[in-house]
Amino acid sequence: MHATARRARVLPALVLLPALAGLVAACGTDPSDGTAGDRPPAAAPATGAGPNLGPDQNRIRAEKVPAIAAEVPAAVAADGALTVGFSADGAPPLAFPATDDTTLIGVETDIAQLVADVLGLRLDARTSSWENLFLAAKSGKYEAVLNNVTVTEERKDVYDFATYRVDQLAWQVPETSPIKSITKPADIAGLRVSVGAGTNQEKILLDWDRQNRAAGRKPAEIQYYQKYGDVLLALKSGRIQAYFGPNPTIAYNIAVSGGSRVAGTYSGAGPDLQGLIAAMTKKGNGLVKPINEALNTVIANGRYLEVLKRWGLANEAVPKSQINPPGLPRQAA
Structure with missing residues (x-):
């Protein structure tokens, strides 16, 4: 031995x-459930090589789908915006500051933009600490969070999920x-x-x-x-x-x-389960279904894959978005 x-x-x-x-390292501790998550650590600033890192992103956009937009809860649609939370500690290629140190860019913000477009809403991007993303989603302050969040069984007790990448x-x-x-x-x-x-x-x-x-x-x-x-x-x-x-x-x-x-x-879930990254919303607030349908719309029309390719993550594409699929197992007490 x-x-x-x-x-x-x-x-x-x-x-x-x-x-x-x-860049981003994954899987820090989520205070809401004690399980591993995907917290990005502090990292050196990006340099400008490779993908466009400037504030003028010319993002890939999608068209509004009235039938899906009509499903958005009235409380969310009232101000004409979808408020989405991202980590203030983010780094490439997920969600991170552009070269102006202000504009938020990355694969997560691009996917959030596609979802907002299909729902007929303006994307209102907000940032907070990793811990506060969960608290803000739970309270409804953020209507959704797209920040490399892995689906877990504990989190499903408190949040709803619509998947959009493999972990x-x-x-x-x-x-x-x-x-x-x-x-x-x-x-x-x-x-x-x-x-x-x-x-x-x-x-x-x-x-x-x-x-x-x-x-x-x-x-x-x-x-x-x-x-x-x-x-x-x-x-x-x-x-x-x-x-x-x-x-x-x-x-x-x-x-x-x-x-x-x-x-x-x-x-990321180990040998017996494919981990999944998902948009996270407050459980039962009625928003997960239209987000799921918006994601499946852009998956079907190819805009979703364009975004993943733009950031070098085509190998993390999912064939369809799922609502609350099996997540990482519960942690032993």
């Missing part, structure tokens, strides 16, 4: 990454790495790997490591960094051989910076 893997907690590197885009994790390795693929526990045996503390992916990684040790394989050396920029430095220097994190973060970094590649993807 091998010894328990050494889990080194590494302090942030005291250097700046040139031309580094700030995908990815393994990032240097472009020249000899590692061909990482898809199963044996693939990480003996590797130096990094993952975010307190995340869904950490739970998966630790479970893989336990399986390896039980099978007599070498344990992984797991290192923790406070910022994604420090992860990239560790990959470049060889201090780690692979990073396990949210697919959007990794896909965006590869698009704007290069130098690395994806060695494998994995469901």
